[in-house]
Amino acid sequence: MKKQRIQNIKKALTGGAASAEALRQVEPDVMPVYPITPQTPIVEAFAKFQADGKVDTEIITVESEHSAISACVGSSVAGARTVTATSSQGLALMNEILYIASGMQLPIVMLISSRALSAPINIHGDHSDVMGARDTGWIQLFSEDAQEVYDNTIIGTKLAEETKIPTMVIMDGFTTSHSVEVLETLPDAVVKNFVGEYQSKNSLLDIDNPKTFGAVALPNSYFEFKIAQAEIIDKVAESYKKITGEFENISGRKYGVIEEYQTKDAEQIIILMGSTAGTAKDVVDKMRMEGKKVGLLKIKMFRPFPYREVAKVLGKARSVAVMERVMPFGSVGPLYSEIVNTAFTNKLTKIQVASYIYGLGGRDIFAKQIEKVFEDLIAKKLKEKIKYIQ
Amino acid sequence: MNFSNNIFKIVFFARAGQGAKSIAEVLAQSAMAEGKFVQAFSFYGPQRSGAPTKTYVKISDKPIRNHEPIVDPDVAVVLDDTLIKSENVANNLDDDESLIINTIKTEKVIRKEIHDFKGNIKTIDANMIAMDIIGRNYTNGIILGKLIQVIEIVKLETAVEQFKRIFEKKIGETLTKKNILAIEKGYDSL
Missing domain, CATH: 3.40.50.920 (Rossmann fold)
Incomplete structure (x- = not known):
């Protein structure tokens, strides 16, 4: 890839707003949400972009996190670029569907402002929620500050779509999600060109090439499905290296695992x-x-x-x-x-x-x-x- | 301006709903506009109007990596003087550092109420100024003006510009004008 001229734009944003800014540029097709603290600034900022007509995203407000991630599965399987955001109890409630998303190879991107789990009730940051979801077959990217949240949202989108593995972009609840920090953002066109337009290779709506999703696999085949899934996730590091290399060309920022x-x-x-x-x-x-x-x-x-x-x-x-x-x-x-x-x-x-x-x-x-x-x-x-x- | 560890640290003591977070945001955006690096965040306790809150702003010439809350501020700002009974507002403030407080009381009375603090106490009756200019008890702009007067960390024009940019669409032209006047009044106060 030819090296482009790097044009970073300085902004002071909360980590949550930084991920929303990245999402505005990525422009997902669908965002089903059931907002919970402390992911608040993510959906707040993104919904404002949508209300102001800056993105064409369909925001679906649902009645629970279980429904949010279920709607993500439906949307993603239909071939739409799909994102959601959550924290804590919300992620715990999604747990059942997280395995379905990864098992069906749906490149959903989930922004997580990590938070403690009840009981006792606590709204503040720790990694209890995301550690509880570590073996669900999703990719997990952790972020140190608002800059990494922004970058991981863009890198995570491309990584999910290239590997067909759903990806969690994680920021620390409050410490990062609610803290204003200075970061460098990229021009819209550069980000749009980097992630490209999403073309699902396995869309349920592609009626010329009918496919089955979420089928039954009996003892004679389930095992092989899971081995195949494990083999795919083992190749993520390779894709990540390539994608972060391309990202370095456009941003000047170098990332590794x-x-x-x-x-x-x-x-x-x-x-x-x-x-x-x-x-x-x-x-x-x-x-x-x-x-x-x-x-x-x-x-x-x-x-x-x-x-x-x-x-x-x-x-x-x-x-x-x-x-x-x-x-x-x-x-x-x-x-x-x-x-x-x-x-x-x-x-x-x-x-x-x-x-x-x-x-x-x-x-x-x-x-x-x-x-x-x-x-x-x-x-x-x-x-x-x-x-x-x- | 006294940079300890090359980072200038400000703590706001307020009650939820007083707008400490908003002026922290204006200050942070202003510092960034002047080429500085910033970090601004609040401690979120029980989220109800009137609960004591702490808001932190760090400003530096270099990127700020440290994510600690501020325990050793360079200046403390108190938006409600009843908080000095429950909060240790002068904690770790040195003799050459300042405490800015919104109060009707005199500096002498406040000094008596806050034990063991030898630094500068700057009082301002922001409630009265707010009622006078805005007609409502919106004191945060005045406090921001006073803070800029005391610490001179950003230019007044920059803060006014940023306030306008952030709030004009949200609160309308009239209220924005009144708030800007409030910021200027705070800056010009004795």
Whole structure:
């Protein structure tokens, strides 16, 4: 692809409005929604675009999230570019249909402002909701700030449509969705040209080429369907690499399935996802000034999990701390579990892995607390048990 | 202007419905228009009108990556003086930093009510000015004007321009004009 002249436009938007801005440019055909806090700014901003006649999208207001995602399945199977947005209980209520969307290879894009799950009721950010949907066959892209939300919405649309795998674009509830930050957006024409017009290869409305969706598969074939589905998701990394390469040409911003920050010679590394990465980068800079060899590994794509890329980073470190925002009842954290698995299967037996849980139900995380995690690693204060950063 | 860690940090103490979020937005958009990087966000408690809220604005010459709430502000702004009983409004404000407060009380009285604060206290009776100009208790524009007067982090013209851009369509020309006058009154106040 020929390199284009990059024309970024600076804006100050909330993460929610940044994703709506990207959606305005992508212009989906259909958006079924049942808005819930804290995805509020996403649908609020997008519905305004629609009411002002800036997009031709059909917004379908339904009576529950189960209906929203069901309408997405219907719309997507008919061949329409389809998006929705949700959080927390809404995503939990969608759960049944999430598997149907991925099983039927429908490239739905879902914007998620991640939030805690009840009980007790809490409207604030953590990753309980999205971690509960991690094995539904969807792609999961995490965002650090408004810029990444905007970019992931555009990249996610193309990724979903090329791989025929539904994609979740995730931002941290409130911290990102409701926080105004400066970002660079692309001209409408550049985004439209990048994502192209959506042409479904398997439209139910294509009556010249009739197809069956959601058929019954008995014990003699269901297994093979699932193997085929697993094989497709294994190829996502390849498509992502190609798409982010093209995106770099138009935006100047480079993305990978992971982001390494000062990991090259790092002896201690923190691994995490989402908005805390920004705060952690400041901590890394401060500790580097003091001569401490610390680094950060940010997971951008959680599903499919980037085992190969993570293994390369783990191979260099003495110890790592995994920080995550979900309570693993009767188990260990999902990200911790992936990291230990990566270390084990790559025979990285010397590395020590510590587990930290933080930020549940919107609990603030401070730079000082992240610094303490690094200090623990340096002092080899590694507990086998999960440590809570309260 | 005192940049700690190269980021200037402002905390607004208000009650839900007083418009702290709106002026934080105007301030953030103004700073961006002047080429700065910003972050503006609120703490959302129980969402009911009148509940105490905290709104944060960070302004810097460089991109802001840190997503912590502000615990060590460079200036604190209080939109309702009854909040000083329940909130620690001068928390971590240094002796050379300012507290701006909407109150009918004098600086002396406020200083007595807030213990252990040696910095500047700037009082403004925004309620009275608002009733005078707008005819309703819309004090946020006046407070914004006062804040810009004290910290000089953005130009008054930029704030007026941004206010117009963001709110004119929403609240109409008449109310916009009155609010702009309110911002200017706050900026010119003693």
